[in-house]
Amino acid sequence: MSSELNHLLSLASAGKMSRRDFVGRAGALGVSTAMAGTMLSTAAFAETPVKGGVLRAGVQGGQSTDSLDPALAASDVPFMINSTWGETLVDAGLKGQVEYRVAEEISSNADATEWKFKIRKGVEYHNGATLTAEDVVATLQRHTDEKSQSGALGIVKGIKDMKAEGDMVTLTLNAANADLPFLMADYHLIIQPGGGVDNPAAGIGSGPYKITENEAGVRTAFEKHANYWDANRGFADQVEVLSINDNTARTAAIQAGQIHMMNRVDPKIVEMLAGNADVLIERAAGPGHYVFIMECNKAPYDNNDLRMALKLAVNRQEMVDKILGGMGSRGNDFPINAAYPLFDDSIPQRDYDAAAAAEAYKKSGHDGSPLILQVAPGAFPGAVEAAQLFQASANAAGIPLQVKLEPDDGYWSNVWNVAPFCASYWGGRPVQDQMYSTAYLSTADWNDTKFVDPHFDEVLIAARGELDQTKRKAMYSELALIVRDNGGLICPMFNDWVEGRRKEVGGWIANPAGSLMDGKALSMCWLNA
C-alpha cells in the first residue's frame, strides 16, 4: 500500500477526512470504491492520529550561525525549523502535483504568463494577526527586490509584476512558465506578516507550531498554534528540533528514545539498525544527486572526448553499493531521475566501460598529465571515498585521474564553481525546468559546469511555456540527452533519503521532495501511546 494511501486512511479513520473524500482520493490513486470502503473499515483501529505529547526530531545540519530568516535557510535544521513554524503558498505534493496550503486555488491564463493565487481565509499568524494577500506580495517582494539576500532570488526573479486585490494575488511573468506553482513551494518563500521586512528572523508565521525557545544550532522548542487552520496537521502538543550533527550520537539518541525521528541515517549502518525493533528505517527515492563536475570552458575539460572518457570511467554500480550502501540508484550524467514528472526512462543507462573510456581518452589526445579531481569530505557524504573509487576505476582504464583533498572550510567558495574538476552535490528541484534553469542554462548563476549551448537554452525556454505534456516530455528528453552526451556533469548516483523513526511515531509518509517528509514530519506525525 502506498504511503500516501496510508496517510489518507489514517486521516479518514480518525475522522479528519470524510468517508466520501477518502473514497474519492483513494480512487485517484487507483483504488476501487469497494476496496476503499473495506480498507477504511479494517484500518479504523490501525492508525488513528493521537493528540498530545512531545515529539522530538534529531536533525543533522545545524550550526550556531543559523538564522530564522527563511531567506537565509540553507541546511536541514533551519529547513526543518522553518517548515514547522511557517507555511508556503503550496507544498510539493507526492504525485508531482502541488498541494494547496496558504493558497486554496490557483489559475492561470492560457499561455501561462499570468497566475492567480486565491489566498485561504482565516489563516492566523502566531501573533494573532490574519494572513492577507498583501503579506504574500510583500513576502515575494522581499525575496525578489534588488536588495534581496534570498536564496530564492534566482527562482522568483522571472516575476515581472505582482499585485494583491482582496484575497487574490496576481503574478505576471516575463515569459510563460507552466511550472510557476511549483516554484512557490520553495522553502525560502514562507509567508510572513508584512513580508517579514521589518524583522525577517522573528520566526512568526502561520504554521502549526509556534516557537517558544530557540537556541541556534542547538534546540528549537515549539508549542501548538491554537488557532491553526488545518485540523490534519499539528497533533503533538509540543515539538522540538534538536541539532545533532554526529551520526553515531544521533543514531544512539533515537535508539535510546531521546528523539523520535532523525534524518540522514548512514546507509552503511542500516543493516545493523535493522536488529533494533524500536527503530524503523524510512527510505524515499528523491531527486538529490552526488556529482563530479567538469567545467566545459577550461582545458582540458573543454574537450568532449575527454569528458566522455571520464564519464565512461566511473563504476556507478560500485558507488551505489559502497557509497550509498545500495540506498540509491545509478545516475546517467543528467540531473533528472524518476522522481521528476515527465521523466523519460527510455534513455539508455551509461555504465563503466574501461575499453570505451580508454578509447575516448586516446581520441581526446590528452597529454597524459594528471587530471586533478578536487574533493572535500563535506562535498557530499562519502565524497572522498567516492573520489578514490573513481580514481581506481579511471586508472584501470589508463586515465591519469588523481584525487586532491581540499579542506571543508571554504570549499563552496574556493573550490566549487572555481576549480575545473571537483565534487559537488545537488538537492534537486520539484520540476525539471527548475533544475535545468538553475544549473544548466548558459546564463544561470549556478551553471557550475560552465555549459553553454544555445540550442539547449532555446529548447529549455520553449519547454517552460509548453502546455502540451507529450510535447513537453519530448523536449525534456532532448535536453537530457544533450547534457548526458555533451555536458560537464558526471552524475554517478542519486541518493535516497534514508531516515529513521521510532515505532511509536504514527502518520509517516515518505515524501521524496525533501528530508523528513519535506520538512513536515513534526507537523504531520503523532505519537502513539
Add this chain to the structure above:
Amino acid sequence: MHPLIKLVVQRIALGLLLLLAVSVVIFLGVEMLPGDTAQAILGQSATPEALANLRESLGLNQSAATRYFTWLGHAVQGDLGKALTNQQDISHAIGQRLGNTLFLALCAGVIAVPLAIALGLIAARYNGRWPDKLISGVTLATISLPEFVAAYFVIFLLTQVIPILQPVSMVFPGMGFLEKLHAVALPVIVLVMVVLAHMMRMTRAAILNVMQSAYIETAELKGLSPMQVIWRHALPNAVAPIISVVVINLAYLVVGVVVVEVVFSYNALGQYLVDHVAKRDLPVVQAVGIIFAAVYIGLNILADLIGIIANPRLRHPK
C-alpha cells in the same frame, strides 16, 4: 610592595596587552582566510546580486582597519555587538555558552586532577611493580584513543548496553543542577579519560626524578613510610612540572574540547567558535578568541605563581 604581588600586577598588565595583540592576530588571520561572511552564509546558493546586497548590509564594504577599530572601540566599552550571521546578541549567547564550557571543564577537572595526581603518586610509590604497570597501561590506552573513539565507546556502553545515560548532552537555562550533572555525565567521563594519563605520567615522572635526592634519603632514614616520604618530601619539590602539565590540561578542558562538544551536541564555546570561524563571523570569533586567550594567559600566570611559591629559592630570590 611584596615582590610576588608586584609580579602578578605586572603579568596582568602584560596580559591585557597580550589580549590586544591576540585580537589583532585573530583579526588579521580571519581576514587572510579566503571567502567572507556573505559568501559563507549564502554558500552554494550565492548569486552575485545576493552577495553584493548582503555585503553591504553587513558592512563588509568598509576597510579592514575601519572595521577593526570600530570593533575595538565598542569592545573596550563592553559592547561585543551582534553576530553577522544571525544578528544574535553576542554577549548574551557567549554568557550562556561560557557558563556551559566552564561547567563541563569544572566537572571534568574536579575529578581528573586529584585522580591523576593520586594515581601518579601510587604509581611512583610502586614504581615498576604491578600497580604502576596497571595504572600506566590503562591510562595510556585511554589517552591513545582519538577523543571521538572514547566518546563512541562510552555512548555504546552507557546508553545501549547499560542504558543509564543519554547520548545527547545539550543543556538549557531552565535545567536544575542535578539534571545538568546527569546530562554532562558522558562528556565528563570522556574528558577524564582523555586528560588523565598526561597528568598522571608527569606526576609519576616528577616524583621519581626527585626520589634520588639526598633529602629523600634523609627522610627515609628518619623512618617515614614510603607514602609519607612521597607526600611530605617528594611532592612539594616536584610541583613545578606537575602544575605546568595540570594547567595545560585545564586549559585544554576549557578551550580544546570541540570534538567532544560535537559528538554529544553539548552547546558550549568550542562549537560556537568553530561554526563562526567557518562563516568568517569576525565579531564572534574575536569575542570567543579573547575569552580563550584570557583563559590561557590567566592559567599560565597561575602556574608560574604556584611554581614560585612552591620553591623557597624562587620565592626569596637572592
Add this chain to the structure above:
Amino acid sequence: MRIPLSALMGMVLTGAFVLAAVFAPWIAPYPIDAAVGKVWEGPSSQYWLGTDTIGRDILSRLIYGGSVTIFVALVSSLLSFGMGAFFGFLAATRGGWMDTGLSRLVDLMMAVPSLIVALVVLSVLPLNLTVLILVMGVLDSTRVFRLSRAVAADIAVMDYVEAAKLRGERQGWIIFREILPNAMSPLVAEFGMRFIFAVLFISTLSFLGLGIQPPLSDWGGMVRENKDGLVYGKAAALMPALAIAVLAISVNLVADWILQRTSSLKGGRGG
C-alpha cells in the same frame, strides 16, 4: 646493563612498527588504493584485518599508513622538543628580558586558537609533509616550552648551578651539562605523551584538509574514515585504533625505561 622485559617489549614492538613502515611495499598483501573486497568485511584468511569503508584491505593500509604516521609524529615531536626545551631552558637560565619576551611570545602563540592558525597556514602555504611537520612542531613546542621553563627555573636556582655560574661556565655548558640531565625525567615522560598527541593531531589536521593526501591515510585518519562502524564493532575502525594504542604503549614503555636510566644517572641509589 639489563633491559627489563617491558622495555624490551616496547622496543620490539616499536621496532616492528618502524620496520613494517619502511618495508611497506614488500610486505603489504594488497596495494593501498585497491578496493578488493566488500564494505566492512570482518577479518578473514584473505583479509587478515578485514576491509574498510570502500572495501580496501585494512592490513595493507595500516602498513602503508604506519610509515607516514610514525614519521610525521616522530619528527614533529622531536622538533617541538628541541625547540621547546632549548628556549625553555634559555628563558629560565637567562631570565630578565629574554625570559619575559619568550614567555609572553609563547602565551600569545597558545592564546590564538589553533583552528585559526591551521586554517591560515592552509590558505597561504603549500600543502606537504614538511609544512605539516613544521606546523605541528611549532604549535606543540609552546607546551614543551612551558614545562621545560618551569622545570629549569627550579634547577637554575640550585647551588650547583649557581656554583657553575660563579665558575664562569658558558650558557651552553650550563644548559647541557647542569640543567638538561636534571630535567630529563619529566621531559622524557612528556615526550612519550607528545608523541601520542602528535599521532592524534595528524588526523585532526588531515580532517581539516592540511596534510596527508588520499589514498594514503594516517592511522587516526583511518579510524575517522570508518568511525560510523565503530559502535558496531567493525574491524575497520577498531584495528587502526588498536594500532595507535599499541604504538603509544610501546613508545611509553621505552620512555619509562629511559626515565629509569636517567634518574639513576644522577648517581642516586638503585636504577
